[in-house]
Amino acid sequence: MTHWRRWMAGLMLGLGLLLGGPLAMLAGPQVELEGNWATSDRSSAGLAPDPAAMREAVVQVYAARAFGWRGAFGAHTWLAVKPPGAQRYRVLQVTGWRRPTVSVRAGVPDRAWYGSLPALIADYRGAQAAALIPAIEAAVERYPFRDRYRVWPGPNSNTFVAWVIRQVPGLEVALPATAIGKDYLVSGWLARTPSDSGYQFSFHGLLGATLAAVEGIEVNLLGLTLGVDVARPALKLPGIGRVGLARPIAGAGPAGEGG
Numbered sequence: 001m002t003h004w005r006r007w008m009a010g011l012m013l014g015l016g017l018l019l020g021g022p023l024a025m026l027a028g029p030q031v032e033l034e035g036n037w038a039t040s041d042r043s044s045a046g047l048a049p050d051p052a053a054m055r056e057a058v059v060q061v062y063a064a065r066a067f068g069w070r071g072a073f074g075a076h077t078w079l080a081v082k083p084p085g086a087q088r089y090r091v092l093q094v095t096g097w098r099r100p101t102v103s104v105r106a107g108v109p110d111r112a113w114y115g116s117l118p119a120l121i122a123d124y125r126g127a128q129a130a131a132l133i134p135a136i137e138a139a140v141e142r143y144p145f146r147d148r149y150r151v152w153p154g155p156n157s158n159t160f161v162a163w164v165i166r167q168v169p170g171l172e173v174a175l176p177a178t179a180i181g182k183d184y185l186v187s188g189w190l191a192r193t194p195s196d197s198g199y200q201f202s203f204h205g206l207l208g209a210t211l212a213a214v215e216g217i218e219v220n221l222l223g224l225t226l227g228v229d230v231a232r233p234a235l236k237l238p239g240i241g242r243v244g245l246a247r248p249i250a251g252a253g254p255a256g257e258g259g
Contacts, residue, residue, distance in 0.1 A: 021239030064113035080109030153205035154184025
């Protein structure tokens with residue numbers, strides 16, 4: 001009986017750690033549960049330079065809370081590129097409602113994701129961005145799950161962004177802990193982290209661990225991330241995300257502090 005009680009106590013503690021954050025998000029104002037996707041805010045957040053005034057190349061990576069109840073658990077991520085002299089951005093992302101799943105379209109790079117304002121997590125400019133764009137676009141064309149999408153545990157929009165980042169030397173971006181699906185590895189169980197500062201093990205995005213200078217220490221349980229960043233002290237909690245010092249924006253753009 002004693003062993004059974006300990007097992008149950010451990011199970012309840014584990015469920016509390018995994019679901020406490022998402023439940024808190026559902027109870028708070030950060031997640032809009034009654035929004036309508038057709039009328040949700042899709043306006044610019046003002047984070048991207050005006051392409052008409054910016055002749056230099058730009059590469060950016062964004063993250064925003066997913067729409068509806070999914071936002072209590074995770075975020076949607078996407079990339080945006082603007083070659084030198086281009087008058088418009090191309091937004092690169094994966095969505096679950098179209099086939100092929102990969103979308104490459106001209107558009108506003110920093111639009112709210114159906115009511116959720118985006119955060120800029122990478123900002124590369126100038127010659128560095130210009131060198132990255134061909135490799136990014138080539139990687140997008142090679143993405144192996146163009147006709148397959150699964151919200152949990154992947155492959156999904158975050159699987160796509162993490163995979164593209166790993167394919168492009170010089171594009172070193174740590175995705176948010178709330179980017180469920182980022183740990184779904186396309187092949188094998190071991191890979192470099194998206195920041196290229198360490199390694200991660202993952203069993204189909206359901207169970208894994210990460211050890212890296214930028215991402216810190218992360219444990220992935222059922223797609224949810226528990227972790228700690230030692231370099232810039234912070235906890236990473238399921239649903240809630242990072243609690244502590246913010247990470248600098250990756251890249252060499254004016255908004256960033258270097259890679």
